[in-house]
């Protein structure tokens with residue numbers, strides 16, 4: 001309403017109030033209601049314009065017209081509040097009605113342990129029931145523990161087999177003394193340096209090698225080292241322990257192959273394999289997957305840590321965890337474990 005159209009009569013005010021209430025009845029939302037409030041009760045709204053127009057009246061008529069406008073204004077404000085409550089109540093009723101409590105719930109996706117973590121736990125369980133203790137060691141290791149104390153001095157050709165990732169830090173001789181451990185075997189030395197026999201432990205952990213990946217090789221993977229040193233330990237104890245481990249993990253009828261192998265820190269050395277075809281219900285000749293290296297701890301290694309080799313002998317092994325997980329679940333590509341594809345990981 002424009003100022004010059006404001007006429008100064010109670011009848012005119014009644015008309016304005018009546019129009020306002022008709023409009024108010026048709027508002028459905030809080031937004032509509034706010035537009036209505038601005039139009040009638042806002043700072044530049046119709047009620048304010050009416051109030052300003054009082055000064056145009058002869059002073060005798062001003063009080064009565066002022067009262068008319070005040071009561072009109074109060075009425076509009078009260079109706080505004082009522083309408084607001086009405087709209088809010090109907091909104092919450094609509095929300096409540098839109099929830100169908102009889103619908104089935106949305107399934108929640110539970111997280112699960114990574115298959116390699118699960119396999120590490122299974123392997124550790126198998127060995128702890130045989131009396132082995134679980135320990136851990138550093139992934140950034142010294143050449144001294146990773147190679148030298150394991151009978152692999154500098155320039156030994158066996159170093160070529162462990163494609164090493166060196167830490168880029170030189171000592172005063174210009175040599176790099178630190179590396180990412182290429183196997184868990186350094187923990188054999190770290191333990192024996194600080195503990196007298198009997199020793200019976202396993203060491204799960206990550207290892208790193210600078211090598212090309214394929215379906216059975218990763219550049220970072222997990223191993224579980226095993227070490228037992230005591231009086232009278234023989235190669236038969238080693239075989240018996242590893243066969244029992246295989247049976248615990250894969251069942252009584254697991255098909256295992258044990259063959260000679262060479263590692264400078266054991267004598268004699270061996271490797272153990274499991275038949276992929278019998279694990280995955282395939283026919284034909286055995287398809288052997290190497291799962292671990294092992295052997296009797298070399299007397300040079302025992303002497304280097306100060307053990308009496310006339311009294312003590314021991315066996316050691318290093319298990320490839322990913323290979324065990326592949327055989328357990330019939331997974332034919334090791335790289336799947338670390339692609340972080342939830343469609344793969346979600347199966348475990």
Ligand code: FA5
Nearest residue numbers: 183185217218221290291292293294316317318320323
């Ligand atoms: C070693 O690492 C020795 N330290 C094992 C050992 C310990 C021997 C104690 C004697 C006494 P090797 O490099 O073969 O050995 O690795 C051991 C196992 O780790 C292998 O049998 C295999 O299962 C797994 N492995 C080796 N290289 C890879 C790789 N690139 N990716 C995945 N698994 C691997």
